[in-house]
Amino acid sequence: MVGVGALGFAGAVHAAPGTGSAAPTDFYLPPDPLPDAAPGTILRSEPYALALAVPGQDGQIPANATRIMYLSADTHGRPAAVTGTYLEPTLPWNGPGPRPLVAVAPGTQGQGDQCAPSKGFAELIHYEPPLDLWFSYEVLTAYSLLARGMAVVVTDYHGLGTPAVHDYVNRLAEAHAVLDAIRAAQALTGVVRPSAIFGYSQGGGAAAAAAELQGQYAPELDLRGTYTGAPPADLREVMQGAAISGVVPGQVGGFVPGLLGYVLNGFAADYPEVVPVIDRVTSDAGKAMLHEVANTCIGEMSMRTMLRPATLYTAGGRTMLEVLDANPELNAIVEQQRIGSLAPAAPVLVAGGTNDDAIPYHQVRQLAVDWCSRGATVQLEPTTWLPPLLPSTVVSHQLPYPPSLLAAHNWLSERLAGAPAPSNCAALP
Template sequence: MLVGLVFSCFTTGLAHADDWYPIYNEDAYTEFYTPPSPLPDVAPGELIRAEPSRLVLEPSGQLGVIQAEATRVMYRSTDGRGNPNVVTGTYFEPWAAWPGQGERPLIVYGPGTQGQGDQCAPSRQFNQGIHWSPYLDIMVNYEMGFVETLVRRGFAILMTDYEGLGTIGITHTYVNRLSQGHAMLDAARAARKLPGTSLSPDGPVAFWGYSQGGGAAASAAELALAYAPELKVVGTYAGAPPADLAELIPYADGSALVAVIGYALNSVMQTYPEAEPKIRALLTPRGVDFVDKTREQCVGESITKFMFRHLQPYFQYPLPVLLADPQFRGLLDLQRLGTLKPNAPVLLNGNRYDPLVPFGPVVQLGKDWCAHGSDIELRTNEGPPIFNKLVINHALPMVVDGEQAMAWITDRFNGVPTSPNCGQF
């Protein structure tokens, strides 16, 4: 019966898409998501524009809504080269009161991998629940469950889209350490500049993310002291962060999510355009097709069109040779996490047998931070390997360990002492 209701709502949505501006008509997003030119000369974190945003769990809205008022925002941030840019996102003002200690807390939420096309931006997905257009361009807003749970527990949230995801004219800088960390930190600043919220100007903030979001949260944690020292950061949850991109490549090879390598290469070419000719020279015609197509796709389409493909046919040279090349490897090493000290406690989490984001670099990240004197707790998901190339052991811990992560974050806002385990991993 439930399946039938969902199908009915979804097909009704397809039949009457124009009734729900601007769900399926991506052109309706153009005005808001086009960056101003020139960019306003304002400080990082300043709001550029904001407007109310529709929240639904599925296209028709008949199955309920997230228990919050939503505002779509565009704010000033900084890209991976230190240049000013703009980033979009969604602020969620909970209907529920905060039952914990002190002021209402803010969670800056880094979403997991959505894809690279503008239509994949979470701030658009919350308007739709399910995105669909012809040629298998399909995406489900899988972050909605966590957002709904958190706002029901009284947390305010600002979920960033990151650089270029949704923002017209800029390729999404997927897993770029600096641009993602800056986007998270400036999201915290922007949330407090919105009028009419329950946030105080100097209230507590935490960072949250898993997978790509885990890397973004980890980056925000270690950049906070230098980039946004005024923020009152109480903690960071970084689940399965891709701490070393060079190590990720052989894991992604042949998996259902092999397209993340296409996203990463497009990200490098956006951030370092001087490297684009060399990168394209490394690609075979199939490789060029791979990076050009993934640049416009969401995860759903990328899976259907590229799942289980091997990377070697996309490159002119053996992958080990490429990874040994100082220039190619150097671009990846720029994204390594762990060289700076977080200014607040961090909960790291990963599956020992994660088939996409290797567990070893997650452990090394914890060790590096511990060596800096950071307050780190590493938790290991011991779920056994299951159909590795389907990346089940990467996706499932996001759900399985989510409740424990929420409890840990809640404790940070309530002043509960931490339980660091440096030296035990």
């Protein structure tokens, strides 16, 4: 295995008082029991060398990195340990006011612990034979923010890196992890900064959930705005999308039908009462797939499951819509993940591609409509220039992301500078 240990660390592990010491090899093993402390409390931290950096006068360029373990809460509000990375830029901040902090909610990495972004920043490219090849693409997001002089904190989410199961697209667990990452960065540095949230795809959903929960869960944060790109706000709709079901449902699947495995594995871990339901609604091939993808990054998951119809994995060859309609217990959990029932306190920029083949645009637009109806300040920016390209391959989902970075960063910079936020709610029915 090509792991972070092979690249070395730029320092020793620093354990929180009362949690005992920890060696670098067991950094991701949480203290047991967890301390009785506030969410965002630092449990453990260590500086480390970024795989993509150059020496500078004040350390690494573009940033000095610290791996952190902090206290958060799972979907049921119970204390949970979450890991992540804090990046202190070595480039100057030229904007008005103090240097801001941006919490990056990562897009889909996978469900295996090796996929945690805090590991990816240290090795950049991960490979374990024969198929486990993964590139930490959120480096692009983080480095583009660091280039502007913004401090960055990137959560690994609940269960990604740590022993718990990563509960993929779980609304509450992801929101808690993102908001508590901001708290943790402030606890680590001792500096309270104006903050913002950035996320695309799975990260867009986590960012959106954090934005609407911030007023209740972390009202003390100076949150100036949130960018949510291609958010899976309605999981029921996303589970029927072309990337999972393919363009000929029941015949040929999309490129990532294994995402169903990530979702159902997370449900089984968080809601043990539905394990018998999941067992009942999955075929033998589905049960094998759930086990197979549980330790994969998204690249390997895609290679193992691509083009297989989602109906291969369900008992009786039913579609996911039919499965959900016939099993109210499972459908209720899916509905709990819906985003849009609360109004974000800070402005939000919502973006999505009108021809996105992974995250249906109409549910992205509906999120903006729902927030507008609740009085939030929302700017909806559809990506209309990209035609449908190779439907079900997620090409039309991935291509809008790089050009969206500039627009999203400009919008965030304006919010952090205190400029009034635009809103086109009046143009939405």
